[in-house]
Amino acid sequence: MNLQTFKASTMAEALSQVKSTMGMDAVILHTRTYQQRYWLGIRRQEVVEITAGRDLRTNERTVKRNGLGSLPAAYARSASATTTLRTPSENGRQLLESPAAGSVMMLNLSQELTAVKTMVKDLVTQTRQSQSPQVPEELFEHYLQLTQNQVSGELATELVKTLHRQLRPEHLSQPQFVRDKLAELLEKTLPTSGAIRRTKTSGPHVVALIGPTGVGKTTTIAKLAANLKLREKHRVGLITIDTYRIAAIDQLKKYADIIGSPLKVVSTPEDLRNGVSSMCDCDFVLIDTAGRSPNDTLKLNELKTFLSAAGPDEVHLVLSTTASQACVELAISRFADVRVDKIIFTKLDEAAHVGIVLNVVRKVNKALSYVTTGQDVPDDIEVGRGKRLARLILGEGV
Numbered sequence: 001m002n003l004q005t006f007k008a009s010t011m012a013e014a015l016s017q018v019k020s021t022m023g024m025d026a027v028i029l030h031t032r033t034y035q036q037r038y039w040l041g042i043r044r045q046e047v048v049e050i051t052a053g054r055d056l057r058t059n060e061r062t063v064k065r066n067g068l069g070s071l072p073a074a075y076a077r078s079a080s081a082t083t084t085l086r087t088p089s090e091n092g093r094q095l096l097e098s099p100a101a102g103s104v105m106m107l108n109l110s111q112e113l114t115a116v117k118t119m120v121k122d123l124v125t126q127t128r129q130s131q132s133p134q135v136p137e138e139l140f141e142h143y144l145q146l147t148q149n150q151v152s153g154e155l156a157t158e159l160v161k162t163l164h165r166q167l168r169p170e171h172l173s174q175p176q177f178v179r180d181k182l183a184e185l186l187e188k189t190l191p192t193s194g195a196i197r198r199t200k201t202s203g204p205h206v207v208a209l210i211g212p213t214g215v216g217k218t219t220t221i222a223k224l225a226a227n228l229k230l231r232e233k234h235r236v237g238l239i240t241i242d243t244y245r246i247a248a249i250d251q252l253k254k255y256a257d258i259i260g261s262p263l264k265v266v267s268t269p270e271d272l273r274n275g276v277s278s279m280c281d282c283d284f285v286l287i288d289t290a291g292r293s294p295n296d297t298l299k300l301n302e303l304k305t306f307l308s309a310a311g312p313d314e315v316h317l318v319l320s321t322t323a324s325q326a327c328v329e330l331a332i333s334r335f336a337d338v339r340v341d342k343i344i345f346t347k348l349d350e351a352a353h354v355g356i357v358l359n360v361v362r363k364v365n366k367a368l369s370y371v372t373t374g375q376d377v378p379d380d381i382e383v384g385r386g387k388r389l390a391r392l393i394l395g396e397g398v
């Protein structure tokens with residue numbers, strides 16, 4: 001008995017090798033596919049291996065079972081069959097129509113499909129690579145991961161180029177090391193301010209939240225107030241200048257009652273100034289505002305007048321991670337005219353990708369203060385931490 005193993009990148013090529021080396025009497029005994037790493041282990045390629053024999057005293061139609069549980073169904077069917085390449089001259093149609101021959105054809109088709117898929121994937125990568133010539137080739141997969149997580153192309157290129165400068169050639173074969181370095185870099189790229197802190201010795205520390213409609217300002221105020229009052233034992237006063245909708249006032253009133261904090265509803269800048277003064281015995285005063293459309297210049301100007309009257313120590317712009325980059329950028333440019341000191345990103349739990357946080361904070365050069373992660377008051381809020389966001393951007397859990 002003469003046994004040989006043939007390797008190729010497709011089933012068709014491997015079969016052709018069997019045919020040309022062993023002739024049409026060859027009998028396929030075993031097939032398997034596996035991934036072979038190359039390029040310092042970064043790239044992978046599929047290898048098809050066929051073990052074939054000649055001069056076996058086997059009936060062409062014999063189907064012999066082997067234990068090949070780990071192969072996909074179509075592969076396993078063909079791999080578990082002992083079949084032959086012999087042309088059907090002697091046994092004619094019978095052989096061609098045998099289950100084993102059918103399985104080999106299925107296997108062949110499946111291999112071809114895999115090859116086409118790999119080719120398309122490589123083509124897409126090559127096209128993207130040619131569109132981003134400054135991205136170091138060895139780190140292209142990391143660039144793709146960043147852009148797929150919504151990090152802008154410009155920032156992703158800058159990050160990957162910096163990463164490339166920090167790595168030595170031997171690091172490229174250590175994927176976890178490269179990921180950790182990238183996470184470190186992302187963390188450094190993201191400025192954070194830490195929690196709200198009272199810096200004064202007398203009078204309340206006044207914090208206002210502003211932002212587009214429905215991003216979660218009122219819910220975030222309630223979370224902040226509850227944490228400051230119930231966990232940190234501070235005296236907290238609440239003021240809302242949300243004069244447009246009764247329902248909005250009720251929403252904050254409910255939270256104020258639960259927390260046990262006073263709430264003032266004001267409708268003019270003068271009222272607001274007086275309201276803040278009347279809460280002089282509080283450690284913190286949190287001001288909620290009605291959502292403004294970034295396109296509504298009139299209401300943005302009105303908000304500016306209110307804020308000037310209140311003289312807050314910090315103004316946080318609240319943005320949602322579920323909004324598009326364009327919406328968020330428009331909001332930032334319009335609200336910056338009012339006043340923005342820090343950024344809060346809400347609805348991280350609903351966001352498909354969180355790269356937007358990095359783009360925005362970096363672009364406006366304002367620190368991230370908090371992120372919110374759900375509708376539950378007071379639990380679903382966290383102080384913004386670069387490390388956690390870096391891991392989220394790299395797809396490493398919430």
Ligand SMILES: Nc1nc2c(ncn2[C@@H]2O[C@H](COP(=O)(O)OP(=O)(O)OP(=O)(O)O)[C@@H](O)[C@H]2O)c(=O)[nH]1
Binds near residue numbers: 215216217350372380
């Ligand atoms: N999934 C999720 N939902 C949130 C989060 N924060 C707030 N929401 C929800 O978003 C919706 C709007 O929240 P509000 O706090 O009323 O938003 P707002 O910015 O005050 O809205 P306006 O005052 O109308 O501008 C509510 O259904 C909240 O429960 C969050 O972190 N995750």
Ligand SMILES: [Mg+2]
Binds near residue numbers: 218291
């Ligand atoms: Mg509100």
